[in-house]
Amino acid sequence: MDCNVFNPVDLPCGRTIENRLVKTAMYEHMANFSGGPPNEFHYGLYSEWAKHGWGMILTGNVQVSPQHLTLGRDIVVPPTLNAKDLKPFERLAEVIHGVVDGTRSLAIMQLSHAGRQSANFIGGRLPFVPPLAPSSVRVGAGHTESCGRGAISDLIFHALFQVPTEMTTLDILYVQSSFVRGALLAYKSGFDGVQLHAAHGYLLAQFMSHKSNIRNDEYSVAPENVTRMLSEIVKAIRKVVPTTFIIGIKINSADYITYGGAEEVYQEGERRVLDHIHTIASWGVIDFIEISGGDYEKPDFMACSGSQKLDRQAFFTRFSRTVMKDLYRSPVPFSSVPLILLTGGLRSHSHLQAALMSKHADLLGIGRGAVLCPDLPEILRLQLQNSKSSSTWADRPFAHEPEAVFRASKWVPSVGLIGAGVGTAWYTTRMRDIAISQIKNPRAEPPPVDYNRGGLIAVFKMWAWFDSRIVPIWVLGIFMVLIVTAEVFYQH
Ligand SMILES: Cc1cc2nc3c(=O)[nH]c(=O)nc-3n(C[C@H](O)[C@H](O)[C@H](O)COP(=O)(O)O)c2cc1C
Numbered sequence: 001m002d003c004n005v006f007n008p009v010d011l012p013c014g015r016t017i018e019n020r021l022v023k024t025a026m027y028e029h030m031a032n033f034s035g036g037p038p039n040e041f042h043y044g045l046y047s048e049w050a051k052h053g054w055g056m057i058l059t060g061n062v063q064v065s066p067q068h069l070t071l072g073r074d075i076v077v078p079p080t081l082n083a084k085d086l087k088p089f090e091r092l093a094e095v096i097h098g099v100v101d102g103t104r105s106l107a108i109m110q111l112s113h114a115g116r117q118s119a120n121f122i123g124g125r126l127p128f129v130p131p132l133a134p135s136s137v138r139v140g141a142g143h144t145e146s147c148g149r150g151a152i153s154d155l156i157f158h159a160l161f162q163v164p165t166e167m168t169t170l171d172i173l174y175v176q177s178s179f180v181r182g183a184l185l186a187y188k189s190g191f192d193g194v195q196l197h198a199a200h201g202y203l204l205a206q207f208m209s210h211k212s213n214i215r216n217d218e219y220s221v222a223p224e225n226v227t228r229m230l231s232e233i234v235k236a237i238r239k240v241v242p243t244t245f246i247i248g249i250k251i252n253s254a255d256y257i258t259y260g261g262a263e264e265v266y267q268e269g270e271r272r273v274l275d276h277i278h279t280i281a282s283w284g285v286i287d288f289i290e291i292s293g294g295d296y297e298k299p300d301f302m303a304c305s306g307s308q309k310l311d312r313q314a315f316f317t318r319f320s321r322t323v324m325k326d327l328y329r330s331p332v333p334f335s336s337v338p339l340i341l342l343t344g345g346l347r348s349h350s351h352l353q354a355a356l357m358s359k360h361a362d363l364l365g366i367g368r369g370a371v372l373c374p375d376l377p378e379i380l381r382l383q384l385q386n387s388k389s390s391s392t393w394a395d396r397p398f399a400h401e402p403e404a405v406f407r408a409s410k411w412v413p414s415v416g417l418i419g420a421g422v423g424t425a426w427y428t429t430r431m432r433d434i435a436i437s438q439i440k441n442p443r444a445e446p447p448p449v450d451y452n453r454g455g456l457i458a459v460f461k462m463w464a465w466f467d468s469r470i471v472p473i474w475v476l477g478i479f480m481v482l483i484v485t486a487e488v489f490y491q492h
Helices: 040-050 083-097 151-160 169-188 203-208 228-240 263-282 317-328 349-357 368-372 376-386 403-408 416-440 455-464 473-491
Strands: 021-023 056-058 106-112 193-198 246-252 288-292 339-343 363-366
Touching (some): 021 376, 040 416, 106 169, 169 228, 193 228, 228 246, 228 263, 246 263, 263 317, 288 317, 317 339, 349 363, 349 376, 368 416, 403 416, 403 455
Parallel strands (some): 056 106, 288 339
16 A cells, blocks of 8 residues: 655755654643653653654643743743753753664654643742733633533633733743743754744734734734744744754644634634745745644644544644645745644544645644554554555554543533543543653553543542642642632632
8 A cells, every 4th residue: 555654754944754753742741840841751751752763753842931831740941051951851852862763753842831821820920920921811701602601611711710911022022032042942952943832822822813812012913913923933043043953833723713603704714824824934944834723712632533523533634735735836936835744633544644645734743642552653664564455454543542531521511621631631641651661661562551540530640640749639639629719719
């Protein structure tokens, strides 16, 4: 069977990816509480992926601001880049580069700033200190009736997120310089490149969305301003790194301004994003653009492939196909065309093949599949070698998704964040199992998946880890109930 998953491809900067399989960015929940450098657990986890021949391995989001974390145990860019600060990052780059059968995975650090989606108490700020964002619009404020706005979703959004403080021009310049410091960190510590996280409702996406950016200045969402924040960061990074340093961007397939609204409104959002991508490509300095979708109000990127809301299995294929067509048929040809990385719901070999053959994507991002099967590239390669014209295995999913996560997404269907939260917990605990198994025995096979782990158990295991050695679990539980209650009272 003709298949080009394992064909190498060149990036515009001149670097080559040895195959099309990309382990996409996934937050690990392994750094110190309130953020820190990578540690033994990260090395264990990434050494497992590095063994199996992924073309490119992206880290989970590395935060450029220690005051704007996601779930509290994020890797953080240090304030200075001296030899001591660089060491743990150098080690992580080395681990990712570990050469297997001639495949040297490219190591890409994902840089992010959570902006208004940095939650209270765990986001790295003092309690009740609001995060920074383009405008003072709280997460959840755009949740409409049609998407099930109600007491539960209001309560959750009020409990977790504060009304952010609108950024001044000085704040904007400072954040830009933090992204540049992040890119320098990646470069100096031996990473091959960075990916700027401008999807999933984080700060760079907030600047590009009508629902979170209501500014009237040069950083507004007016067409001439909407990509300014991103373009200034990219230009500043390009000035301090060599031309062979890879720069990618992760972007949403729509700007998520409306929920449950008419299809035309959604398509209007897609057209706007297509314009953003066109502008980004016209800069001529971006190597790859990853297509994803969703934010904390509507976490489509964490949809289960069996969910009814997103019954397409490869969630964002239609949009990525439109992007590919648009880039290659542009009336004004670009000096270099970024590669398109499609992520979300790629679950079988036939998905991968179809995406490449139908020119929906150049690169294939795999998240949860890579956690269930870290050795996926090897499995695919073997299947390919052993089969002449088999279509039976081609349609077989890489691995089962956990039932517990499907069930959790139905608990409170109008609050997608709950299902996404349980999913994150389930997969981070699986990542921890892999890390621990590698630390114990670096030659061990990936540990079997624990399909009996329920959603609540996963949430508990995620949060009680480490902290339980310092504080008894019941104290932690009472503390968490108290802080959520205090926050709800404070917001009302
Ligand atoms: C545990 C977990 C953590 C994630 N963390 C990140 C992240 O740090 N940055 C990011 O861009 N996407 C993150 N994602 C989203 C994935 O990159 C990907 O877009 C999503 O899982 C859909 O791809 P999949 O269907 O192959 O899993 C995360 C997903 C999971 C499951």
